[in-house]
Amino acid sequence: MPHIELNAASVQFPIYNAKTRSLKNKFLQATTGGFINEEQDGRLVINGLNNITLSIHDGERVGLIGHNGSGKTTLLRVLSGIYIPNSGLATISGECVSLINISLGIDQEATGRDNIRLRAAMMGVSRHQLEQEYDNIAEFSGLGEFLDMPFRTYSSGMQMRLAFSVSTSIKPEILIMDEWLSTGDEDFKAKAEQRMSELVSNAHILILASHSRDLLLNNCERLIWLEHGSIRMDGPAEEVATAYFD
């Protein structure tokens, strides 16, 4: 059963300015022998997340709120297994897909059909899996014969349609999103909304970062409020939303 467990997880970003990042300085520092103290050598550390402890179980719908720079994206990346915490433990069991940048992997020069393959590969869909889903994806996009045209000839709405169709075609156990995906004209929007709610209800765990109160209250029953990289509040959606938004 998919679940996520963070135990006192902290993430610190080393900031290498031009000084510390070059080998030359590493070398010079070694030969001059410790005269330079820590502050002067330009090493800075930014605390992205401090001591985060939380567990998310199968079936939970969790929303993330917090101001810009509060650590939402960093936490999403830890939950997707991209950042391994510097200290503490992160256990993520379950197949995890993040819909943060749904256009990643797309090549402007390639045709729509090729791009379905590229985008699917980027999401880790195997060749076999894609063969089964391919026709559905092509049909859902509603692009018809434009699928044989290069991606760059598409309007931005059409580009989003294609990216959306592929990205939402797989059913992950853990679904991670930064804001809601909505796209296209009225017709497509309705289809997309339906697809999104299917996706969310099929996922065992949903983690959604957003600034929209309605969206969070509609989709999540638990909210985590981040502030300066720490958890300020973690509880039932209504309660946390009232504290945060009011």
Place this chain on the structure above:
Amino acid sequence: MKIAINDISDALKKIDIALVFGWQDVSQRYRRSRIGAFWITINMAVMIVALGIIFGTLFRMPMEEFLPQVAAGLIVWTFFMSVIMEGGASYIEASATILQVKMPFSTHIIRVLWRNLIIMAHNIIIIPFILIFFMKPMTMSVFLLPLGMIIGIVNVLWMAIFLSIVCTRFRDVPMIVQNVMQICFYATPIMWAPSILPDGMPQLLIQFNPFYHLLQVVRMPMLSETPDMVNWIVCISMAFFGWILALVFFDRYQQRITYWL
């Protein structure tokens, strides 16, 4: 060792991703051109003929001996050099992907390898033409080519894995590697034949150039000649120790790579 080995075996399980994007890298470059990827072949052929004639005349070498050497040498060198340098820069180049999608780091290295294998396949077409042109007979030694290629690939892979970590952490390293490879290109008998070296010290020094041995195990079978035993021994022991170094390094720093991007 667990982290490194898991990463590599994961990447091999999901090799589709690396193959799709490696192929894409090549086709993207030539998408709107009429003869497409065969520009790779043409560019290489032009370079071989031009450099072959210039240096062959300069060193007063017989063309039927010199040109096949230059052709095979340049093709193999281009492959080695590209895998090492592009492999070293692979995490920096794929940083957008690495920060968005969880996938094994080795996938990015395999992508570079596959891309360059495709390019080499385009270049290798030139060799039979040159061999036919100079009426060079085929011998059984040509069957050593797959073995030579495998040993060559195993060696450049450990260099790429090692460098990818160092290059991501220290951003000056890619430039240093570029310079070192440039020197190695001149110090390795590609544009010149070892026979023109004076006896004694220089002949001995060439044996200390690892790229010389790597080049020999691929280039010689390509031209239906047999590499020396010492070439094989150096390459295999280099692969052994190199992989230990690369795996230890990769294991130690794999989880830090994302933080350095």
